[in-house]
C-alpha cells in the first residue's frame with residue numbers, strides 16, 4: 001500500500017536530529033544514569049492550584065465536546081492578555097485555541113501556504129519547523145543567521161531568500177539560541193514582510209522567559225497586525241506542556257478559516273483544560289515569573305561558570321530555557337562533541353547541527369534540571385571541552 005509522500009517525506013530525507021537524545025534515553029532504559037540537558041521541559045510539574053481548577057472543571061461536567069474555536073472565556077482571556085502586552089486591539093474573533101503551539105504552527109502554515117508554496121524559516125530553528133512546513137505540502141526554505149551576529153537575523157538575508165515565498169516563520173525568544181530579537185531586527189523583518197508581501201508567523205511560546213531586554217511582538221509594529229499570525233502556548237509559560245493548550249492570534253478572516261480547519265482536524269481542546277488555562281492566565285505575571293525563575297537563576301549560574309574558563313563561549317543568553325554554547329575551540333562538530341560527552345561523562349546535550357547548518361560547532365543545553373546537578377554538568381562539559389581543545393583533531 002502507498003503511504004503519502006506528505007508524511008513519508010516529512011523529515012526531508014535527513015535525520016531528525018534526535019540521535020543523541022534517543023541514545024541517552026536508551027542508556028537510561030538500560031539503567032545507566034544520564035544527566036539529560038536535552039529537551040525543553042520544566043523540572044517542575046504543573047502547579048497544584050491549576051490542577052485543582054482542572055479537576056473542579058471536569059467534576060463540574062466540562063468533559064464533553066468543548067466549543068471548537070475555544071471557549072469564549074479562554075479566547076477573551078487570551079485576547080485581553082495579548083492586547084495588554086502589545087497595545088494592539090484584540091478580541092476573541094482574533095483568537096483560535098489549539099492543542100498546543102505545535103498544532104498552531106501546523107495550522108498557521110495550512111492557513112497561509114498552498115501546496116508547493118515556499119515557506120521561509122530561520123536557521124538555527126526549532127526541530128519541527130521544516131517538517132511542519134512539509135506537512136502542509138509547502139516547501140521549506142531556510143534562511144541562515146550567523147554566529148557572528150549572535151544569531152540576530154539580517155533583513156537583507158531574508159529579503160534575498162524571499163523570491164517566490166509566501167510566509168516567514170520566526171521565533172523570539174529563540175529556541176535553540178536563547179536570543180531575543182531586538183526592535184531593530186524585528187523592524188527589519190517587518191519591512192521585508194511588507195515589501196515582499198509575506199505572512200509572518202511569529203512563534204512567541206517563550207514570551208514570559210526574557211532575561212535581558214524585552215520581548216516585542218512583531219504584530220505590534222506598524223502595518224503588521226493584518227499579516228501576522230502569533231503562535232502562543234500554555235506549555236512553557238505555565239509548565240503545562242502535557243495539557244496541550246495553545247492558540248493563534250491573527251486577523252479575523254484567517255481565524256474564521258482556522259476554526260473550519262479545527263473542525264476538520266482536532267475538533268478543539270478539552271473544556272477542563274481550557275478552564276484551567278483561564279485560571280492559570282488570570283493569576284497574571286507573578287505566576288509566570290515564578291515558573292520562569294529557575295531558568296533565570298540557572299542562566300546566571302551558567303554565566304559565572306562559563307566566564308571562568310575560555311574554551312566554551314556562550315551565545316548571549318537573553319531568553320528561553322536554553323543556552324547555546326560555542327564549542328568551536330575544541331575543533332569538534334557539535335555532533336561529535338555531544339556524542340563523546342555522552343559516552344565519556346553520561347551528559348546528554350543537543351548538537352547544534354540538530355537545529356540546522358547555522359548552529360554547527362555549537363551545542364544546546366536545556367536548563368531543565370535542578371541547580372546543583374546543572375552546574376556540576378556544566379563544569380564537567382567545560383572541562384571536557386578544555387581537554388578536547390588541547391588536542392585538535
Ligand code: PMP
Pocket residue numbers: 040099100101102103126171175203205232233234235236241245246
Ligand atoms: N515552538 C517552539 C520554539 C518550541 O520550542 C516548542 C516546544 N518545545 C513549541 C513551539 C511547541 O510547544 P507546544 O506544542 O508544547 O506548545
